[in-house]
Ligand SMILES: NC(=O)c1ccc[n+]([C@@H]2O[C@H](COP(=O)([O-])OP(=O)(O)OC[C@H]3O[C@@H](n4cnc5c(N)ncnc54)[C@H](OP(=O)(O)O)[C@@H]3O)[C@@H](O)[C@H]2O)c1
Ligand SMILES: *[C@@H]1O[C@H](CO)[C@@H](O)[C@H](O)[C@H]1NC(C)=O
Ligand SMILES: *[C@@H]1O[C@H](CO)[C@@H](O)[C@H](O)[C@H]1NC(C)=O
Ligand SMILES: *[C@@H]1O[C@H](CO)[C@@H](O)[C@H](O)[C@H]1NC(C)=O
């Protein structure tokens with residue numbers, strides 16, 4: 251009895267508090283945001299369970315990939331740092347795109363084969379910067395073997411980039427979409443039929459509750475930061491599938507994969523209630539960045555995957571993805587909108603000129 255009363259008091263207090271901090275919003279927005287938040291927590295718990303059950307599957311053998319070129323977005327911290335460490339260990343030449351390239355020297359000093367790391371400035375919130383970065387890469391290398399679209403942000407206030415794109419969509423999806431377009435000609439040169447080049451998209455189990463707001467992709471009508479993160483991660487998954495299909499149809503030696511790295515203890519969670527209230531729980535229950543990088547290395551190197559382009563990977567096996575993302579019509583609709591946002595005709599995507 252007293253437990254029931256205590257629970258009722260806690261729930262009522264929480265509901266009142268939630269309403270109070272959102273009181274300037276219409277009720278229907280308060281409720282839909284609450285639903286998205288609960289769904290997102292559900293996806294997170296699902297991800298944690300997936301990690302506990304499947305942690306033993308996280309194994310990868312780094313090959314000797316000397317002479318090959320990898321491009322990675324982000325990586326001065328978090329999972330990306332560990333991704334770079336592994337690619338260098340595999341004897342690759344690694345180029346990273348980061349907002350502050352001056353951090354790269356210190357980074358390389360902590361890594362085996364650190365002398366084979368180069369950094370160029372990249373801000374995914376600016377299409378101009380993406381173009382500049384791609385030009386810098388292509389000036390040095392005509393052929394590329396692996397592109398890891400790793401950089402990302404989660405949540406935050408409503409903001410449009412200089413190109414008029416919602417911030418999370420721009421950083422996680424559109425910036426990478428444009429980069430992929432610009433680097434695909436070099437990836438096609440790097441890949442062979444025996445050993446295709448690979449694009450690895452770091453997406454998230456957070457795509458699960460997501461949908462694409464086709465009528466208002468920048469969410470100008472009503473911005474819900476949780477739904478915007480889910481949309482951006484869903485978009486990366488759908489694009490990996492759709493572009494993989496296009497490349498298969500045109501017979502190009504490039505395969506695309508989407509990877510959920512696990513629930514990983516990084517600064518991505520800064521600003522979330524979780525980080526503020528339970529930082530110890532993150533240390534205890536989340537993967538380390540090094541463990542998070544394993545599925546990404548697996549997507550970069552595992553030989554069996556050559557026959558499985560378009561796969562969604564979690565803990566080094568096929569992960570469960572939402573139905574919306576598998577629908578090719580949805581994928582095509584998103585592809586067309588994304589092309590429009592970067593100003594490229596759909597039939598010219600990934601092609602020279
Ligand atoms: N951690 C998790 O549990 C988890 C789960 C699923 C998926 N993921 C995905 O994993 C990827 C890596 O996340 P993380 O956990 O390693 O997060 P993180 O520690 O916050 O690292 C994010 C990286 O992205 C870079 N970045 C952010 N905005 C950028 C921009 N506009 N231009 C260029 N680079 C930018 C950051 O660079 P700066 O240092 O310049 O900010 C940083 O290197 C993300 O795509 C994330 O969505 C993470
Ligand atoms: C990288 O090259 C060195 C020198 O040839 C070699 O000893 C090493 O095994 C290679 N690394 C991997 C992961 O194969
Ligand atoms: C790394 O860079 C050095 C110096 O540029 C070069 O001599 C060496 O071959 C590179 N190592 C690999 C594994 O590519
Ligand atoms: C990876 O994600 C980006 C951003 O969503 C997308 O543009 C790209 O098409 C995806 N992957 C591949 C291989 O194309």
Ligand SMILES: *[C@@H]1O[C@H](CO)[C@@H](O)[C@H](O)[C@H]1NC(C)=O
Pocket residue numbers: 517520
């Ligand atoms: C995230 O928070 C931690 C702990 O407060 C802090 O040390 C770190 O610098 C923050 N990182 C970012 C990118 O804001």
